[in-house]
Amino acid sequence: xxxxxxxxxxxxxxxxxxxxxxxxxxxxxxxxxxxxxxxxxxxxxxxxxxxxxxxxxxxxxxxxxxxxxxxxxxxxxxxxxxxxxxxxxxxxxxxxxxxxxxxxxxxxxxxxxxxxxxxxxxxxxxxx
Amino acid sequence: xxxxxxxxxxxxxxxxxxxxxxxxxxxxxxxxxxxxxxxxxxxxxxxxxxxxxxxxxxxxxxxxxxxxxxxxxxxxxxxxxxxxxxxxxxxxxxxxxxxxxxxxxxxxxxxxxxxxxxxxxxxxxxxxxxxxxxxxxxxxxxxxxxxxxxxxxxxxxxxxxxxxxxxxxxxxxxxxxxxxxxxxxxxxxxxxxxxxxxxxxxxxxxxxxxxxxxxxxxxxxxxxxxxxxxxxxxxxxxxxxxxxxxxxxxxxxxxxxxxxxxxxxxxxxxxxxxxxxxxxxxxxxxxxxxxxxxxxxxxxxxxxxxxxxxxxxxxxxxxxxxxxxxxxxxxxxxxxxxxxxxxxxxxxxxxxxxxxxxxxxxxxxxxxxxxxxxxxxxxxxxxxxxxxxxxxxxxxxxxxxxxxxxxxxxxxxxxxxxxxxxxxxxxxxxxxxxxxxxxxxxxxxxxxxxxxxxxxxxxxxxxxxxxxxxxxxxxxxxxxxxxxxxxxxxxxxxxxxxxxxxxxxxxxxxxxxxxxxxxxxxxxxxxxxxxxxxxxxxxxxxxxxxxxxxxxx
Amino acid sequence: xxxxxxxxxxxxxxxxxxxxxxxxxxxxxxxxxxxxxxxxxxxxxxxxxxxxxxxxxxxxxxxxxxxxxxxxxxxxxxxxxxxxxxxxxxxxxxxxxxxxxxxxxxx
Numbered sequence: 080x081x082x083x084x085x086x087x088x089x090x091x092x093x094x095x096x097x098x099x100x101x102x103x104x105x106x107x108x109x110x111x112x113x114x115x116x117x118x119x120x121x122x123x124x125x126x127x128x129x130x131x132x133x134x135x136x137x138x139x140x141x142x143x144x145x146x147x148x149x150x151x152x153x154x155x156x157x158x159x160x161x162x163x164x165x166x167x168x169x170x171x172x173x174x175x176x177x178x179x180x181x182x183x184x185x186x187x188x189x190x191x192x193x194x195x196x197x198x199x200x201x202x203x204x205x206x207x
Numbered sequence: 208x209x210x211x212x213x214x215x216x217x218x219x220x221x222x223x224x225x226x227x228x229x230x231x232x233x234x235x236x237x238x239x240x241x242x243x244x245x246x247x248x249x250x251x252x253x254x255x256x257x258x259x260x261x262x263x264x265x266x267x268x269x270x271x272x273x274x275x276x277x278x279x280x281x282x283x284x285x286x287x288x289x290x291x292x293x294x295x296x297x298x299x300x301x302x303x304x305x306x307x308x309x310x311x312x313x314x315x316x317x318x319x320x321x322x323x324x325x326x327x328x329x330x331x332x333x334x335x336x337x338x339x340x341x342x343x344x345x346x347x348x349x350x351x352x353x354x355x356x357x358x359x360x361x362x363x364x365x366x367x368x369x370x371x372x373x374x375x376x377x378x379x380x381x382x383x384x385x386x387x388x389x390x391x392x393x394x395x396x397x398x399x400x401x402x403x404x405x406x407x408x409x410x411x412x413x414x415x416x417x418x419x420x421x422x423x424x425x426x427x428x429x430x431x432x433x434x435x436x437x438x439x440x441x442x443x444x445x446x447x448x449x450x451x452x453x454x455x456x457x458x459x460x461x462x463x464x465x466x467x468x469x470x471x472x473x474x475x476x477x478x479x480x481x482x483x484x485x486x487x488x489x490x491x492x493x494x495x496x497x498x499x500x501x502x503x504x505x506x507x508x509x510x511x512x513x514x515x516x517x518x519x520x521x522x523x524x525x526x527x528x529x530x531x532x533x534x535x536x537x538x539x540x541x542x543x544x545x546x547x548x549x550x551x552x553x554x555x556x557x558x559x560x561x562x563x564x565x566x567x568x569x570x571x572x573x574x575x576x577x578x579x580x581x582x583x584x585x586x587x588x589x590x591x592x593x594x595x596x597x598x599x600x601x602x603x604x605x606x607x608x609x610x611x612x613x614x615x616x617x618x619x620x621x622x623x624x625x626x627x628x629x630x631x632x633x634x635x636x637x638x639x640x641x642x643x644x645x646x647x648x649x650x651x652x653x654x655x656x657x658x659x660x661x662x663x664x665x666x667x668x669x670x671x672x673x674x675x676x677x678x679x680x681x682x683x684x685x686x687x688x689x690x691x692x693x694x695x696x697x698x699x700x701x702x703x704x705x706x707x708x709x710x711x712x713x714x715x716x717x718x719x720x721x722x723x724x725x726x727x728x729x730x731x732x733x734x735x736x737x738x739x740x741x742x743x744x745x746x747x748x749x750x751x752x753x754x755x756x757x758x759x760x
Numbered sequence: 761x762x763x764x765x766x767x768x769x770x771x772x773x774x775x776x777x778x779x780x781x782x783x784x785x786x787x788x789x790x791x792x793x794x795x796x797x798x799x800x801x802x803x804x805x806x807x808x809x810x811x812x813x814x815x816x817x818x819x820x821x822x823x824x825x826x827x828x829x830x831x832x833x834x835x836x837x838x839x840x841x842x843x844x845x846x847x848x849x850x851x852x853x854x855x856x857x858x859x860x861x862x863x864x865x866x867x
Contacts (some may be wrong), residue, residue, distance in 0.1 A: 109816060114836055146232055153225050156218065162272075163211055194845055198852070272778065338832055345839045352846055361857045364850060365866055371847055372788060376779065379795050382836065386799065389829065390765075390806045438867070736864050741780050 081131050089131040096124035104184040108176050114183025122191040129195065135195060143168065144189045151186025156178065209261065212254055213269045213282035216292065216329045219254075221245030224322040231315040231435065237749070244318045248325065251296045258284055258292075258696055262680075266745045268335065278616040279398055283335035287532070287679040291332045291454075291461060293677075294539050297662075298453050299325050301655035302446035304691045305754035308552075308651040309446060310357070313512055317357055324350040324450070331458050336395050340465075341378065344426075344458065348374045351455060355443040366438035371738060373435045376741070377425035382405030384418035387411065397465060404469040411759040416471050417752040421744070425468075427459030428510050429517065430487040431747040434740040437494070440506035440572060445550030448502065460516055464532075468685055475753050480521035487499040497729045500551050500559050503666030504623060505542070508584065511616055512538045512699050518609060519599040529682040530598030533674065537591040537666065540584035544659040548577040551648035551656070552631060569646045572653060576634055579660045583667070585711075586617060587704055592673070597700065606628050611678060614707065617722040619712030629715075661735070773813025785854070785861040789847045796840045803829040803836075827828025 103110075104117030129137055137144075158179060209310040225343065227243050261267060266285040267427050284292075303321070310317050327350060330343035352374075355367045362559065385395075393406045394400055399410045404412070424432040436456075440448050491511025495504050512534070518529030553575050556564050568574070586597075596617070647653075775798060778791030807826025815821055815827035855861055 109818060113834070130793070136520060142232060145228075149225060149232075153229070156225070162216075163214070166862065179219050254852065297799070338835075342835060349842055349846060352850070356850065356853070364854050364857060367865075368847075368850055369867060371843075371850065372779065372792075375792050375843055375847075376795075379772075379792075379799060382796075382799050383802070386803050386806065389803075395828075417850070482859060735865060738780055738783070738863070743777070745780070 081132045081133070085131045089127050093124050093128055096127070098120060100124065100184075100188075104180050105177060115181040115187055117180070118184040118187030119191060122188040122195075125188070125192050126195050129192075134196070134199070137192065141193075141196065142191055146185055148189045148193065151189070153183055154182050157185070158182065209257060210267075210269065212258060212261075212267065213284055214271075215254055215417065216251060216333060217282075217326060219247050219250050220322040220326040220329070222324070223428040224319050227315065227322065227476050228319050235315070237314050240315055243301075244303060244322060246320065248296075250299045251292070251329075252333065255289070255293055255296060258289060262286060262289060269364055277394060277399055280339055281335035281396060281398075282333045283397070286677075287685070288332040289450060290327065290532070290536060290677045290681050291457070294457075294536055295325070295328050295332070295454055298539060298543055299328075299448060302449050302547075305449075305652060306444075306657050307712045308649055309550070310446065313357070315526075317354070320350050320353050324354065326603070328454060328458070332461065335397050337388065337397060337400070338395055340380055340462065341385060342464075344381070345378055347455060347458065348378070351447070351451060354447045355451075355547050356438060357447070358442050358444045362444040366435075366440075366442040369435045369440040373425055373432075373741070374736060376727070377422045381420050381422035381471075381590075384415050384422065387418070391415075400470055401470065402557060402732075405472055408653075408760070409473070412471055413473055413752060413755045414477075415645060415756045416473060417748055417757075418465075419462075420467055421748050421753065423459045424461075425744075426462070427456050427513050427517075428487075429514070430485050430490045430510075431744050433487070433490075433510055434735065434737070436510060437503055437506050440509065441500065441502035445553070447548060448506070448550075449546040452506065452541045452546065453539040455682070456509060456513060460513065460520070460531075460535060461718075463517075463520065464528075464685060466521075470753045474671070475754060475756075478522060479524055479751060481518060481606060481609055482522050484514045484517030484519075484597065484607050485510065485608045487621075488518065488616040489514075489612055492616050492623065494732070496619060496626075497725045497732075499561055501552070501561050501627060502546075502559060504561075504627065505545050505549055506568065508545075508620065508623070509538075509542060511620070511626070512542070512584070515596070515599060515613065515677075516615065517614065519595075521681055522602045522606075524602050525682060526598055527602035528685055529678055530595050530602060531679050532691070533678045534595035535599065536593075536673060536678070537583070537595050537663075538604055540662050541580050541590075541592060544576065544580040544656060544663065545584070547652065547656050548573055551652045554702060555646060555648060559732045561630040563629055566632050568632075570648060573648055573656075575655045575661050578628070579663060579700070583663045584624065585621045585704075585708070587669050587708070588701055590666065591670075617707045617715060619710045621708050622715040625712055625715050626719075694716070764801055766806065766847055768798045768800075768802025771795070771801060774798070776829065785851050785863055786848075789844060789851070792820070792847075793840070793844060796836070798814065803833050808833050842854050 099159075100117050100121035101121075103112035103120060104114060107113035107117065125137070223243050223246070223253050227240050230239055230243070258267065266283060268284075271280040271282065273279075306321070307318070324347060325751045327347035331340060331347060334340045352367050352371050355370065356363050358366075368701060388400070388404075389395060391411050392400065392403050394609070396404060399570060421432070423429075425435075428436040440451050443451060469476050488511045491507050491509070491514060494510065495507035498507065516531045516534050516538070518526045519534060521527070551565065552564060552570070553559055555570065556566065558564065566574075579590065583592040586592040596613075600610065604612070772795050773839060775791045775793075775795030778794060779788055782788050782791060807829045809823070809825050812823045812825050815824040817831075851861060858866055860866070
C-alpha cells in the first residue's frame, strides 16, 4: 500500500528523524528527553522506512536485532556492577550519564522495531 | 562482599536470564538452558545462609548509588522479608524441578520468563521504598501474565486477560495512593513514613487507606475483588499455578503488613478487616464446593485460606499477627503440594474432571502425599496447618461470630477435599487381583512433592523450633514484644478437629444429594461479567470509605 | 479550581468509567491508557512551586520545581508501555482462538 508520494517524502524526512532522535538521546541530562524517549523517536524513523518500502529490508536482520537488544540489557547491568568493583555501591555514578543514555536508546529502538515486526506478522520469532 | 548482598539476590536470576537468552540465539540445546537456570535458582540458598547469620545483630540496609537515606533508593532485609525470601527460594527450585518434565514446547522462553519472575519476586521483598515496591509488583505481574498463556490451549488466554485488566487496575490504584502519600508528606521511604503518617489530616488518611485497600484487595483476592483468581490460577500450567497460589498472592498480604506499621489511626479498621476476612473465608469454601474441576477447586481454596490470614492479621494483636504470618508460610507449602499432586493426576489420566479419574490404587505414592496435603489444609494435628489455625483461633477470644465463621470454613474445607478423594481415588476403582499394576507419576514429579510433604510434617512436629527461629522475630518487627506460651497439644482441640472432620463428611453427603441445585448455582455464578464485577468492586470501596467516615471531617 | 491536580483526578475517573462500561477489548486497553495519563498529570502537578525555575543544573539551583515526581513518572510511563504491549499481544491471540474480541462472549 505504498505510493510514490510516501516513498519520496520518507526519503527526505528520515535522516532528520534520526538526527532529532540522536539529539534527544545525547542531551538527555540537560533538556527534556533521555535514553527512552530518544530511542522511541529513532525507532519511529526505522518504522517509517519499513512502512514505505516493505518489510523485506528488515526481515533478514531479525536475529541481529534480538542480539542487540539482549546485549543492551547485559551492558546496562555491567555498567551498574562497575560501581561494586570500584568499591562504592551499586550504580554509583561515574559522571557519564550519556553512556547509559546511549545504551538505553539503542536497546529501546531495537525493542520497538521488534514489536512492530511481530505485530504485523502475527507469529513468534523462532529464536528468543 | 557482605554489604552488597541485597543486590546479589536481585541480580542473580536476572543475569542468568540474560545469559540464557544469549545462548538460546546460538544453540537450541535444552540441556545448557536447564543447567544455567538450575544453578541460578540454587545460589540464593547460600546467600540466605549468610543473611541469617547477619540478621542476629542488625537489619541489613543498602543504599543504591551511594545517595543517602531519604533521597535515594534503599533495599532492606529484615526478618519478615527474610522468611518470605526463604519461601520464594524453596518454591522456586522445587517448581523448577517439576517443570523440567512438564514443559514440552518453547522451553527457552518459559525459563527466561520464569527467571525474570523470580527476580521480580525477590525485588518485592527487598525494597525499602514504596515506589520501588510498585515497580517490582508490575514486573512480577507482567511476567505472570505471559507465563499463564503457556497453559492449555484456549482458556489460558481468557484467564490471562481477566487477570490483566484487574491487575493493571490494582497497580493504578496503588499509584494514586503513592501520589497522595507524596503530596501530603513528601517522603517515600518506608522507614521514614512510619513516624510521619499519623501527622496528616484524618480525611487524607482515610482516602489513602481506602485506595491502598483496593490495591491490596485485588492482588490478594478478598471477596468483592476476587473474580480473576479462579480463572487465572486454574488455566495456568501446573508449576506456575503452584507459584501463583503459593507466593505471588502473598505479595499483596506483604504489602498490607508493611502498611500496617505506618500507624493509621482510623476508627473501625479492625472490624472492617475482620469482616472482609470472614466473608472471604466462607465465600471461598462455598465457591469450592460447587465445582467439579480439580484445578478450580484447589484455586478456590486459595481464596478462603487468604481470608483466614486476614482474620489473623486483622486482630492487630501479637498472637494474631504471628498466626497470620505462619499461616502465610504454611499455606505456601501445602498449596504447592496440592497443586503438584493434582498435576501428577492430570498427567496420568489426561482429564481434569474428578468424576472421570478412576485411579484407585494405581498411584499409591501420590495418594499418600495428597492425603498429607489434605490433612495439612484442614488443620489436623501432626501437620503444619494445625499450628497456624490454633494461633489464629486463640487470638479471636472477643469475637465469637468470627470464630464460628472459622469453624464453618474448616468444615467446608474437609467436605470439599473428601469429595476429591472419594471421586478420584475410591469410586469406580479397577483393582483386579491378577493384573494389578502400579502406574505411578514420573520421578521428576515425585521429588518436589516428597520434599514439600516432608516440610509440612517437619513444621508440624516441632512447632516451637520453627516459630522461635523464623516467625516470631518477623512479628516482633511489626508489633510489640510478647513471649508466646501456647501449648499446641491439648486433648480438647484434637477432639474438636475430628468432630469437624466427621461433620464435614456428613455435609459432603448432603451436598451430593442436591446436585441439580449445585449445577444451577454454578451456571449462575459463571455468568458474572468482568464489567459488572469491577462496578461492584467500586461500590464496595465507596461503602468502606463511608464507614470510615470520610465525610465527617 | 482548574489546576493539574483536579484535572488529573477527573481523567482517572473518566478512564475508570471507560473500563467499566466498554465491551470491546481494545477500548478497555485504551481506557487503561487514559487512566495512567491522568495519574501522570496528577503526579507532576504535585511538585509545582509558584514562580520557580526548571530543575536543570545549568539554569538554576535554588527555587526549583520538585524533580522527584518527574523521575518517578518516567519510570511509570515505561512500565505502562510494556503492559499495553502485552495486552495487545494477548488480544491478537484471543482473536485468533475465539474469533471475537467482545469481552462478554469470551468470559
